[in-house]
Amino acid sequence: xxxxxxxxxxxxxxxxxxxxxxxxxxxxxxxxxxxxxxxxxxxxxxxxxxxxxxxxxxxxxxxxxxxxxxxxxxxxxxxxxxxxxxxxxxxxxxxxxxxxxxxxxxxxxxxxxxxxxxxxxxxxxxxxxxxxxxxxxxxxxxxxxxxxxxxxxxxxxxxxxxxxxxxxxxxxxxxxxxxxxxxxxxxxxxxxxxxxxxxxxxxxxxxxxxxxxxxxxxxxxxxxxxxxxxxxxxxxxxxxxxxxxxxxxxxxxxxxxxxxxxxxxxxxxxxxxxxxxxxxxxxxxxxxxxxxxxxxxxxxxxxxxxxxxxxxxxxxxxxxxxxxxxxxxxxxxxxx
Numbered sequence: 001x002x003x004x005x006x007x008x009x010x011x012x013x014x015x016x017x018x019x020x021x022x023x024x025x026x027x028x029x030x031x032x033x034x035x036x037x038x039x040x041x042x043x044x045x046x047x048x049x050x051x052x053x054x055x056x057x058x059x060x061x062x063x064x065x066x067x068x069x070x071x072x073x074x075x076x077x078x079x080x081x082x083x084x085x086x087x088x089x090x091x092x093x094x095x096x097x098x099x100x101x102x103x104x105x106x107x108x109x110x111x112x113x114x115x116x117x118x119x120x121x122x123x124x125x126x127x128x129x130x131x132x133x134x135x136x137x138x139x140x141x142x143x144x145x146x147x148x149x150x151x152x153x154x155x156x157x158x159x160x161x162x163x164x165x166x167x168x169x170x171x172x173x174x175x176x177x178x179x180x181x182x183x184x185x186x187x188x189x190x191x192x193x194x195x196x197x198x199x200x201x202x203x204x205x206x207x208x209x210x211x212x213x214x215x216x217x218x219x220x221x222x223x224x225x226x227x228x229x230x231x232x233x234x235x236x237x238x239x240x241x242x243x244x245x246x247x248x249x250x251x252x253x254x255x256x257x258x259x260x261x262x263x264x265x266x267x268x269x270x271x272x273x274x275x276x277x278x279x280x281x282x283x284x285x286x287x288x289x290x291x292x293x294x295x296x297x298x299x300x301x302x303x304x305x306x307x308x309x310x311x312x313x314x315x316x317x318x319x320x321x322x323x324x325x326x327x328x329x330x331x332x333x334x335x336x
Contacts, residue, residue: 001113002091002098003027006035006083008053009074012043015281016103018289020045023101025291026109031096035086051090058154059085067161073230081153081165083135088150091143098146100138104281105216106289108262111277115211119181123149125169126185126217127200128245133169134217136280137183145179184208185217185247187267187274192251200246213275214265218242221280223249224301226312228282234318236283238301239309254302261295263302 003023007016024032024047034040035051043050059082068077083100091098097117101107116124116139124139140146149172156168173180182200184207186192193201208214219242226236241248253266255273264273279288279298287293 001117002031002033002094002096004033004035004087004091004098004100005103006086006100007103008037008079008083008086010038012036012038012040013103013284015284015286015289017043017045018286019101019103019106020048022289022291023107024048026107027111027113030113033090035083035090053086053090056085056089058150062154062157065157065161068164077164081157081163081168084146084153084165084168085150087140088143088146091140091146094143097142098140100135100140101278102136102280104284105136105221106279106281106294108260108275108277108279110260110275112211112213121181122179123172123176124181124183125173126183126215127170127173127203128166128185128218128247129170130195130197130246131170132166132218132244133173134166134280135169136217137215137278138169139181181210182207183215183217184211184213185215186219186249187214187252187265188270189252189266189268192248193246194243194248196246208267208274211277213277215278216276216280218245218280219247219249220252220254220265220276222282224254224279224298224305225281225285225288226283228284229314229317230321233321234314234316235311236314237309237311239305239307250306254305256299256302261291261298263298 005016005020020032020034024045031049033049033051035053037053040050062082063078066078087100099116122141122145125133125135125137127133152172153168156163156171182203184204188205188208190201223239226238229236241250254263256263262276264275267274281288288297
Protein backbone atom coordinates (compact mmCIF):
# COMPACT_ATOMS: atom_id res chain seq x y z
CA UNK A 1 0.00 0.00 0.00
CA UNK A 2 1.07 3.58 -0.59
CA UNK A 3 1.24 5.53 2.69
CA UNK A 4 1.00 9.17 1.70
CA UNK A 5 1.75 12.36 3.63
CA UNK A 6 1.21 15.84 2.18
CA UNK A 7 2.60 19.25 3.13
CA UNK A 8 2.55 22.62 1.34
CA UNK A 9 3.43 26.31 1.63
CA UNK A 10 5.95 26.06 4.48
CA UNK A 11 9.07 24.20 5.55
CA UNK A 12 8.49 20.65 6.69
CA UNK A 13 7.74 20.76 10.44
CA UNK A 14 9.88 18.68 12.75
CA UNK A 15 7.01 16.43 13.80
CA UNK A 16 6.35 15.51 10.16
CA UNK A 17 10.00 14.65 9.51
CA UNK A 18 10.03 12.46 12.62
CA UNK A 19 6.75 10.87 11.58
CA UNK A 20 8.10 10.07 8.12
CA UNK A 21 11.19 8.47 9.63
CA UNK A 22 9.12 6.43 12.08
CA UNK A 23 6.66 5.27 9.43
CA UNK A 24 9.44 4.13 7.07
CA UNK A 25 11.13 2.14 9.85
CA UNK A 26 7.89 0.52 11.08
CA UNK A 27 6.44 -0.45 7.70
CA UNK A 28 9.26 -1.38 5.29
CA UNK A 29 6.87 -3.53 3.25
CA UNK A 30 4.84 -0.47 2.25
CA UNK A 31 5.75 2.54 0.09
CA UNK A 32 5.95 5.82 2.02
CA UNK A 33 5.39 9.00 -0.01
CA UNK A 34 5.62 12.70 0.70
CA UNK A 35 3.68 15.03 -1.60
CA UNK A 36 5.01 18.57 -1.28
CA UNK A 37 5.90 21.80 -3.05
CA UNK A 38 8.85 22.37 -0.71
CA UNK A 39 12.56 21.80 -1.30
CA UNK A 40 13.64 18.49 0.19
CA UNK A 41 17.34 18.33 -0.66
CA UNK A 42 18.27 18.22 3.03
CA UNK A 43 15.71 15.50 3.83
CA UNK A 44 17.84 12.37 3.89
CA UNK A 45 15.38 9.59 4.63
CA UNK A 46 16.18 6.29 2.99
CA UNK A 47 13.20 4.72 1.19
CA UNK A 48 11.10 7.89 1.32
CA UNK A 49 9.57 8.58 -2.09
CA UNK A 50 9.04 12.26 -2.76
CA UNK A 51 6.42 13.49 -5.21
CA UNK A 52 7.17 17.12 -5.97
CA UNK A 53 3.92 18.93 -6.61
CA UNK A 54 3.44 21.90 -8.90
CA UNK A 55 0.05 23.51 -8.24
CA UNK A 56 -2.52 23.05 -10.99
CA UNK A 57 -5.01 25.61 -12.35
CA UNK A 58 -7.68 23.95 -10.17
CA UNK A 59 -5.48 24.48 -7.11
CA UNK A 60 -5.18 28.21 -7.81
CA UNK A 61 -8.88 28.47 -8.65
CA UNK A 62 -9.85 27.07 -5.25
CA UNK A 63 -7.35 29.36 -3.55
CA UNK A 64 -8.91 32.40 -5.21
CA UNK A 65 -12.47 31.35 -4.32
CA UNK A 66 -12.13 30.47 -0.63
CA UNK A 67 -13.01 33.18 1.86
CA UNK A 68 -10.94 31.97 4.83
CA UNK A 69 -8.18 34.28 6.13
CA UNK A 70 -5.01 33.50 4.20
CA UNK A 71 -2.59 34.66 6.90
CA UNK A 72 -3.55 31.89 9.32
CA UNK A 73 -0.85 29.19 9.37
CA UNK A 74 0.31 29.69 5.78
CA UNK A 75 -3.24 29.57 4.43
CA UNK A 76 -4.15 26.55 6.57
CA UNK A 77 -7.82 26.32 5.60
CA UNK A 78 -6.98 26.29 1.92
CA UNK A 79 -4.15 23.75 1.96
CA UNK A 80 -6.17 21.41 4.22
CA UNK A 81 -8.66 20.83 1.42
CA UNK A 82 -6.38 21.52 -1.56
CA UNK A 83 -4.30 18.49 -0.58
CA UNK A 84 -7.18 16.40 -1.96
CA UNK A 85 -6.41 17.94 -5.37
CA UNK A 86 -2.68 17.26 -5.01
CA UNK A 87 -3.15 13.63 -3.97
CA UNK A 88 -5.44 13.06 -6.95
CA UNK A 89 -2.96 14.59 -9.39
CA UNK A 90 0.10 12.65 -8.21
CA UNK A 91 -1.96 9.42 -8.10
CA UNK A 92 -3.60 9.80 -11.49
CA UNK A 93 -3.76 6.48 -13.30
CA UNK A 94 -2.52 4.48 -10.32
CA UNK A 95 -4.36 1.29 -9.43
CA UNK A 96 -2.63 0.96 -6.05
CA UNK A 97 -4.50 1.67 -2.82
CA UNK A 98 -3.52 4.85 -0.98
CA UNK A 99 -3.64 5.62 2.71
CA UNK A 100 -3.26 9.33 3.37
CA UNK A 101 -2.07 10.10 6.89
CA UNK A 102 -2.12 13.59 8.37
CA UNK A 103 1.29 14.82 9.46
CA UNK A 104 0.39 14.77 13.16
CA UNK A 105 -1.16 11.29 13.15
CA UNK A 106 0.92 8.33 14.29
CA UNK A 107 0.18 4.70 13.42
CA UNK A 108 0.48 1.69 15.71
CA UNK A 109 3.01 -0.95 14.70
CA UNK A 110 0.11 -3.42 14.25
CA UNK A 111 -1.87 -1.09 11.98
CA UNK A 112 -4.25 -3.35 9.94
CA UNK A 113 -3.22 -2.56 6.36
CA UNK A 114 -4.54 -5.92 5.19
CA UNK A 115 -8.06 -5.07 6.35
CA UNK A 116 -8.02 -1.87 4.29
CA UNK A 117 -6.85 -3.77 1.23
CA UNK A 118 -9.76 -6.19 1.68
CA UNK A 119 -12.42 -3.46 1.77
CA UNK A 120 -15.12 -3.46 -0.89
CA UNK A 121 -15.42 0.33 -0.58
CA UNK A 122 -13.59 3.08 -2.49
CA UNK A 123 -13.05 5.30 0.56
CA UNK A 124 -12.63 5.01 4.31
CA UNK A 125 -12.21 7.73 6.95
CA UNK A 126 -13.54 8.65 10.42
CA UNK A 127 -16.75 10.62 10.92
CA UNK A 128 -16.63 12.73 14.10
CA UNK A 129 -19.91 14.69 14.17
CA UNK A 130 -23.09 15.45 12.28
CA UNK A 131 -21.22 18.03 10.19
CA UNK A 132 -17.58 16.90 10.30
CA UNK A 133 -15.41 14.01 9.12
CA UNK A 134 -11.63 13.96 9.10
CA UNK A 135 -8.73 12.98 6.85
CA UNK A 136 -6.58 11.77 9.76
CA UNK A 137 -6.58 8.34 8.08
CA UNK A 138 -8.06 8.64 4.60
CA UNK A 139 -8.12 5.54 2.41
CA UNK A 140 -8.55 5.56 -1.38
CA UNK A 141 -8.97 2.29 -3.24
CA UNK A 142 -7.05 3.77 -6.19
CA UNK A 143 -6.10 6.95 -7.99
CA UNK A 144 -9.57 7.00 -9.54
CA UNK A 145 -11.11 7.32 -6.09
CA UNK A 146 -8.76 10.20 -5.28
CA UNK A 147 -9.82 11.94 -8.49
CA UNK A 148 -13.49 11.54 -7.52
CA UNK A 149 -12.92 13.27 -4.18
CA UNK A 150 -10.97 16.04 -5.94
CA UNK A 151 -13.90 16.73 -8.27
CA UNK A 152 -16.29 16.75 -5.34
CA UNK A 153 -14.00 19.20 -3.53
CA UNK A 154 -13.97 21.59 -6.47
CA UNK A 155 -17.77 21.56 -6.67
CA UNK A 156 -18.09 21.99 -2.90
CA UNK A 157 -15.84 25.05 -2.86
CA UNK A 158 -17.73 26.63 -5.75
CA UNK A 159 -21.00 26.11 -3.86
CA UNK A 160 -19.71 27.29 -0.48
CA UNK A 161 -16.70 29.62 -0.31
CA UNK A 162 -16.28 29.05 3.43
CA UNK A 163 -16.31 25.26 3.44
CA UNK A 164 -13.49 23.20 4.97
CA UNK A 165 -11.93 19.82 4.34
CA UNK A 166 -13.84 18.34 7.31
CA UNK A 167 -17.20 19.61 6.05
CA UNK A 168 -16.40 18.34 2.56
CA UNK A 169 -15.58 14.83 3.78
CA UNK A 170 -18.75 14.66 5.88
CA UNK A 171 -20.89 15.81 2.96
CA UNK A 172 -19.11 13.33 0.70
CA UNK A 173 -19.90 10.49 3.12
CA UNK A 174 -23.55 11.54 3.27
CA UNK A 175 -23.90 11.60 -0.51
CA UNK A 176 -21.84 8.49 -1.23
CA UNK A 177 -22.66 6.14 1.63
CA UNK A 178 -22.42 3.10 -0.65
CA UNK A 179 -18.78 3.93 -1.45
CA UNK A 180 -17.57 5.06 1.97
CA UNK A 181 -16.55 2.88 4.88
CA UNK A 182 -16.75 4.87 8.10
CA UNK A 183 -13.71 4.07 10.25
CA UNK A 184 -14.69 3.41 13.87
CA UNK A 185 -13.22 6.25 15.95
CA UNK A 186 -14.57 5.24 19.37
CA UNK A 187 -15.90 2.14 21.13
CA UNK A 188 -19.58 1.32 20.93
CA UNK A 189 -20.53 3.08 24.15
CA UNK A 190 -23.71 5.16 23.69
CA UNK A 191 -23.24 7.14 26.92
CA UNK A 192 -19.88 8.42 25.61
CA UNK A 193 -21.49 10.08 22.61
CA UNK A 194 -23.20 13.46 22.71
CA UNK A 195 -26.10 13.85 20.27
CA UNK A 196 -24.89 11.05 18.00
CA UNK A 197 -27.40 9.92 15.40
CA UNK A 198 -28.72 6.37 15.25
CA UNK A 199 -27.12 6.12 11.81
CA UNK A 200 -23.67 6.93 13.21
CA UNK A 201 -24.09 4.47 16.08
CA UNK A 202 -25.10 1.74 13.62
CA UNK A 203 -22.12 2.55 11.41
CA UNK A 204 -19.84 2.24 14.44
CA UNK A 205 -21.52 -1.00 15.52
CA UNK A 206 -20.81 -2.67 12.18
CA UNK A 207 -17.39 -1.11 11.62
CA UNK A 208 -15.80 -2.23 14.89
CA UNK A 209 -15.89 -5.99 14.18
CA UNK A 210 -14.71 -5.27 10.64
CA UNK A 211 -11.44 -3.77 11.94
CA UNK A 212 -11.34 -5.21 15.48
CA UNK A 213 -10.08 -1.84 16.67
CA UNK A 214 -10.54 1.91 16.32
CA UNK A 215 -8.82 4.86 14.63
CA UNK A 216 -8.62 8.11 16.55
CA UNK A 217 -10.13 10.73 14.32
CA UNK A 218 -10.13 13.87 16.40
CA UNK A 219 -10.79 13.31 20.09
CA UNK A 220 -8.64 10.75 21.89
CA UNK A 221 -5.19 12.11 21.07
CA UNK A 222 -6.39 15.63 21.78
CA UNK A 223 -7.86 14.55 25.12
CA UNK A 224 -4.74 12.65 26.23
CA UNK A 225 -1.98 14.94 24.97
CA UNK A 226 -3.62 18.33 24.58
CA UNK A 227 -4.55 20.56 21.71
CA UNK A 228 -2.19 22.58 19.55
CA UNK A 229 -0.47 25.17 21.81
CA UNK A 230 -0.20 27.53 18.84
CA UNK A 231 -3.95 28.04 19.14
CA UNK A 232 -3.69 29.58 22.62
CA UNK A 233 -0.39 31.48 22.88
CA UNK A 234 1.61 28.50 24.05
CA UNK A 235 -1.04 26.93 26.27
CA UNK A 236 -2.43 23.46 25.69
CA UNK A 237 -5.29 21.89 27.62
CA UNK A 238 -5.16 18.24 28.66
CA UNK A 239 -8.26 16.11 29.18
CA UNK A 240 -10.77 18.52 27.71
CA UNK A 241 -13.55 17.52 25.34
CA UNK A 242 -14.46 19.38 22.19
CA UNK A 243 -18.16 20.24 22.02
CA UNK A 244 -18.13 20.08 18.20
CA UNK A 245 -17.74 16.29 18.06
CA UNK A 246 -19.80 13.27 19.07
CA UNK A 247 -17.32 11.62 21.43
CA UNK A 248 -16.91 12.58 25.08
CA UNK A 249 -13.48 11.05 25.61
CA UNK A 250 -13.66 11.48 29.39
CA UNK A 251 -16.23 8.69 29.51
CA UNK A 252 -14.24 5.97 27.75
CA UNK A 253 -11.98 3.54 29.58
CA UNK A 254 -8.41 3.35 28.30
CA UNK A 255 -5.68 0.88 29.23
CA UNK A 256 -2.10 -0.02 28.27
CA UNK A 257 -0.07 -3.22 28.29
CA UNK A 258 3.65 -4.00 28.20
CA UNK A 259 3.28 -5.78 24.86
CA UNK A 260 1.97 -2.81 22.89
CA UNK A 261 3.01 0.86 22.77
CA UNK A 262 -0.48 2.13 21.81
CA UNK A 263 -3.46 2.04 24.20
CA UNK A 264 -6.60 -0.06 24.20
CA UNK A 265 -10.14 1.11 24.81
CA UNK A 266 -12.93 -0.92 26.39
CA UNK A 267 -15.98 -1.70 24.30
CA UNK A 268 -18.66 -1.51 26.99
CA UNK A 269 -21.64 -2.91 25.07
CA UNK A 270 -19.78 -6.15 24.41
CA UNK A 271 -17.10 -6.03 27.13
CA UNK A 272 -13.73 -6.56 25.47
CA UNK A 273 -10.83 -4.26 24.72
CA UNK A 274 -10.08 -2.80 21.31
CA UNK A 275 -6.65 -1.66 20.12
CA UNK A 276 -6.31 1.94 19.01
CA UNK A 277 -4.54 1.82 15.63
CA UNK A 278 -3.92 5.55 15.13
CA UNK A 279 -3.53 8.54 17.44
CA UNK A 280 -4.04 12.15 16.39
CA UNK A 281 -1.35 14.23 18.13
CA UNK A 282 -2.80 17.74 17.91
CA UNK A 283 -0.21 19.04 20.39
CA UNK A 284 2.64 18.09 17.98
CA UNK A 285 4.72 17.02 21.00
CA UNK A 286 7.89 15.81 19.33
CA UNK A 287 8.68 12.88 21.61
CA UNK A 288 5.38 11.28 20.63
CA UNK A 289 6.79 10.93 17.11
CA UNK A 290 9.96 9.22 18.39
CA UNK A 291 9.52 5.47 18.60
CA UNK A 292 11.97 5.09 21.47
CA UNK A 293 10.26 7.70 23.67
CA UNK A 294 6.55 7.56 22.87
CA UNK A 295 5.63 4.50 24.94
CA UNK A 296 6.43 6.13 28.29
CA UNK A 297 4.47 9.29 27.40
CA UNK A 298 1.45 7.34 26.19
CA UNK A 299 1.40 5.14 29.29
CA UNK A 300 1.56 8.17 31.60
CA UNK A 301 -1.25 9.95 29.72
CA UNK A 302 -3.48 6.87 29.90
CA UNK A 303 -2.86 6.37 33.61
CA UNK A 304 -3.78 10.02 34.23
CA UNK A 305 -6.75 10.04 31.85
CA UNK A 306 -9.36 10.28 34.63
CA UNK A 307 -7.70 13.23 36.34
CA UNK A 308 -9.19 16.75 36.07
CA UNK A 309 -8.45 18.89 33.05
CA UNK A 310 -5.40 21.13 33.25
CA UNK A 311 -3.42 23.60 31.15
CA UNK A 312 0.25 23.21 30.31
CA UNK A 313 2.52 25.87 28.86
CA UNK A 314 5.20 25.69 26.16
CA UNK A 315 7.61 28.61 26.26
CA UNK A 316 9.10 27.55 22.92
CA UNK A 317 5.73 27.68 21.18
CA UNK A 318 4.81 30.94 22.89
CA UNK A 319 7.99 32.67 21.70
CA UNK A 320 7.65 31.28 18.17
CA UNK A 321 4.01 32.37 17.97
CA UNK A 322 4.84 35.82 19.33
CA UNK A 323 7.58 36.27 16.74
CA UNK A 324 5.24 35.28 13.91
CA UNK A 325 2.57 37.66 15.21
CA UNK A 326 5.08 40.54 15.22
CA UNK A 327 6.14 39.72 11.66
CA UNK A 328 2.50 39.69 10.54
CA UNK A 329 1.87 43.10 12.12
CA UNK A 330 4.96 44.55 10.46
CA UNK A 331 3.88 43.15 7.10
CA UNK A 332 0.39 44.59 7.47
CA UNK A 333 1.73 48.01 8.45
CA UNK A 334 4.02 48.01 5.40
CA UNK A 335 1.09 47.19 3.12
CA UNK A 336 -1.15 49.86 4.63
